[in-house]
Amino acid sequence: MCGISGKLNFAQDASVNPDLIRAMLATIRHRGPDDEGLYLGSGVGLGHRRLSIIDLSSGHQPLCNENGTVWIVFNGEIYNYQELRTFLLNKGHVFKTHTDTEVIVHLYEELGTQCLDRLRGMFAFAIWNENKKTLFLARDRVGIKPLYYCLTNESVVFASEIKSILADPEIKREVVPELIDRFLTFFYLPGEETLLKGVKKLAPGHYILVTNGNVEIRQYWDLQFSKPTEKPNLKHAESQLLSLLAESVEQHMIADVPVGVLLSGGVDSTAVLSFAAEKRDHGINSYTVGFSTPGVADERPYARLAADAFGTRHHEMTLSAADFGAFLPQYVWHMEEPVCEPPAIALYYVSKLASNDVKVLLSGEGGDEGFAGYSNYRNLLWLERVKSGLFPFSGTVAQGLSLGNSLFRLPQISKYVALTNAQFPSYYFSRTSNPYQHARNGLGSLYSADFARSIERESSLEPVRRLQAHVCGMNMLDAMLYIDTKTWLPDDLLIKADKMTMANSVELRVPLLDHKVLEFAAALPSNFKVRGFTTKYLAKKVLRTRVPRQILNRPKAGFPVPYENWLRGELRGLAHDILLDTRTTNRGYFDKGSLERLLRANEGQGSYSKEIFSLITLELWHRSFG
The missing domain is CATH 3.60.20.10 (Aminohydrolase, N-terminal nucleophile (Ntn) domain)
Incomplete structure (x- = not known):
């Protein structure tokens, strides 16, 4: 590296x-x-x-x-x-x-x-x-x-x-104005352009x-979602995947320096550890991070469970709100592109911890994009089935979801209300955004009148519009996986993975993103990836004898950095100081009164932490690179 x-x-x-x-x-x-x-x-x-x-x-x-x-x-x-x-x-x-x-x-x-x-x-x-x-x-x-x-x-x-x-x-x-709008639409920058012309x-x-x-x-290469030429055999696919994963992890352990494993407490990182442990006669170092905020989901017990199961020398650390806030300017300097990715800061600190022992870390990054592990894949597949099965009653479905949303105010419902009358793939931009909501009452409503006139909305959406044209004719799951693999994966997750570990002179390797593993996954039928309410179906079947049951069967948690709590509490003053500073407001992008209302709303019943973190990132980016 x-x-x-x-x-x-x-x-x-x-x-x-x-x-x-x-x-x-x-x-x-x-x-x-x-x-x-x-x-x-x-x-x-x-x-x-x-x-x-x-x-x-x-x-x-x-x-x-x-x-x-x-x-x-x-x-x-x-x-x-x-x-x-x-x-x-x-x-x-x-x-x-x-x-x-x-x-x-x-x-x-x-x-x-x-x-x-x-x-x-x-x-x-x-x-x-x-x-x-x-x-x-x-x-x-x-x-x-x-x-x-x-x-x-x-x-x-x-x-x-x-x-x-x-x-x-x-x-x-x-700075290119449309690219500011693109960032605030997707919370990262899909496509080949950066904010700098x-x-x-x-x-x-x-x-x-x-x-x-x-x-x-x-x-020279593209991910091809081809239809099987013969009826797929689940047992044969299990055997192939097991062999591929073992081979990929073994190859990713080649090094003349110590190799460790990042543990998130999830299925993918535990699976990588399970294969890595078989290839080393001596113990492996493993690392995880937790948080000092009470009442926040803590991944450390699950990471500890995996470490105990495979006999690693396990290391943990705790990240506080003060650590998080102090690192924000360096986060932006290392990331170089504005990205709303709070877990990146946790990755920086845990890779810094690991740098005391190893130069190489293995990660479980990429398993969800390859084998359909995110819940939105399952949820949108079900939404499409409901819409097609109840047509022409889709309007009634939309009314029912709207009523449920108004009564219970559940984000799990509200994010799908606007989609009941839309057509796929027009509403699937990437798993991190909803440009339709953004256009009506999201971050775009904060723009000053002059800045709003200076941007061309369709230009902001162009990279994903181009991908939408490419996926026409694909089945819905393959289309979603393709778009995420071309946008969310390289332009958010992998930028984070590279920049935060290299900031500590540590090489991060991602065995689940070996191109042979991805090509194998792309060739699988959809029901080998999402079956009923189960995501990552084939991968979980393969791993059921390798990953502890408590980890394999737990709901997907992502990496729950409690930045929402911090922006309402310990980091509230920091957010106000950055976003209402004259350097921020004098750039002319945003209306100051609207920024003040957004900050107040986040402290009340609203939840606008992602938007506020993105705006902080954007301003700190200007101070480093603009």
């Missing part, structure tokens, strides 16, 4: 200043405190910060081929690198290290851009071909590792983090080729 950065000037006689590359690397030292390296070529500069995981004694980057014509900077892990190394040795390639990085160099020499098809792992890398004067940038299939770039008329600048790109004084900081994310499963100033962006 590392940090990369670089710049290519399109005019080959325009050399890259090594001091610029060093300045870019200085901003991401936390990603690789063990080593630093630079390469300067014809109009190009490559930089690398290393966190040593494999082949600790060598592996300095940038790294080149035998004759110094192909150079790479690489962030990530290639889990099948030993198999690929054997293939390349048989082809006559000569290796000077035992790293997975050098495997990519020689595989590129052998296959060109098609080398991506052979790589199994998480990665973001840049390869410079000195003979062809070509820059090749690539990101892994799912978006586990970040890669940002900025294209101008004169150059392309790229890095693992936005702050590294901004170290180049030629890159201007211009021209600074983009390379999309998962894509690569960029730059030759003589000509820039091509191509997709």
